[in-house]
Amino acid sequence: MxxxxxxxxxxxxxxxxxxxxxxxxxxxxxxxxxxxxxxxxxxxxxxxxxxxxxxxxxxxxxxxxxxxxxxxxxxxxxxxxxxxxxxxxxxxxxxxxxxxxxxxxSQTTKAPVATTMLPAGSTMPPAGSTMPPAGSTMPPAGSTMPPAGSTMPPAGSTMPPAGSTMPPAGTTMPPAGSTMPSANPSMCIQCGDSTTDCTAVQLLLAAPTSCPADKPYCYNRIVQTPTETHIVKGCMDMPTCEQQWWNATSPKPECQTVDPTSPANKDCTFCCEGDSCNKDTKPIDTTLLQFTP
CATH class of the missing domain: 2.10.60 (CD59)
Incomplete structure (x- = not known):
């Protein structure tokens, strides 16, 4: 035994x-x-x-x-x-x-370069006007082009329909990156919550999912200490975005750049608009929401 x-x-x-x-x-x-x-x-x-x-x-x-x-x-x-x-x-x-x-x-996505020709019957802008950058949609036939001195909208802006009147000389269009409220919810990366962080696998592999209508914007919150980094991603409504991103984060110099691998003391929240705009730790500047002071 x-x-x-x-x-x-x-x-x-x-x-x-x-x-x-x-x-x-x-x-x-x-x-x-x-x-x-x-x-x-x-x-x-x-x-x-x-x-x-x-x-x-x-x-x-x-x-x-x-x-x-x-x-x-x-x-x-x-x-x-x-x-x-x-x-x-x-x-x-x-x-x-x-x-x-x-x-x-292994998945790589390259954005196609689209060139839209000016439709027949459109009036070319006079000397001194600033032409729209690559990616802008030209106005349809019958639109009135801006006079000399007007500043055209940035890349990606949609021109007004036929018959619309452009702003007079001296009018400045919204700067690149300005984002107006949208009626369509974004598809956002969503992981973590108030008590748990996104895992490394989620940060690398998570696919975007649709946000609810009352929270149409994507957000990332990054909290860094000298020894830890915590990241949460999800959907947010416009008032909370204005408070946590525009009022509390955008003025902070330490939130202008974010490196999850470097020790730091910071608490930053970013709000952006557009499908998968919150995939990166800090969203691309042109997708960040901007509010009028």
């Missing part, structure tokens, strides 16, 4: 000592080459490290589960972050996670 007990204890100890089996990649730049294995301690998990600044170089390492979870919880911005960490505990879960991450990283 005693021998049987000692045998069972030995088997149990041996199994516990074996720990978990993690992937090992033959080519650090090819996620499909992770066909080898390595054995970690029983208290470890597999941590996938993706070095974004080095052409998505990757490697698997053994880490204490608490340490890996802490690494994964830190903000991971594919635009500004040099390395992202992800945790898994089995070969199959690691493979599924890896394929999902690199499928997302």
């Amino acid at each position: 005693q021998r049987l007990f000692l045998f069972l204890v030995g088997v149990t100890t041996a199994l516990a000592a074996r720990g978990v089996t993690c992937p090992k990649c033959l080519d650090p730049y090819d996620y499909t080459s992770c066909t080898q294995t390595q054995t970690c301690h029983s208290h470890d998990v597999c941590e996938l490290q993706v070095h974004l600044a080095d052409n998505n170089r990757m490697e698997y390492a053994c880490f204490n589960s608490h340490a890996c979870t802490n690494h994964e919880a830190h903000a991971c911005d594919p635009i500004n972050h040099e390395m992202c960490a992800y945790c898994c505990s089995t070969l199959d879960s690691c493979r599924q996670q890896r394929e999902s991450i690199f499928a997302k990283l």
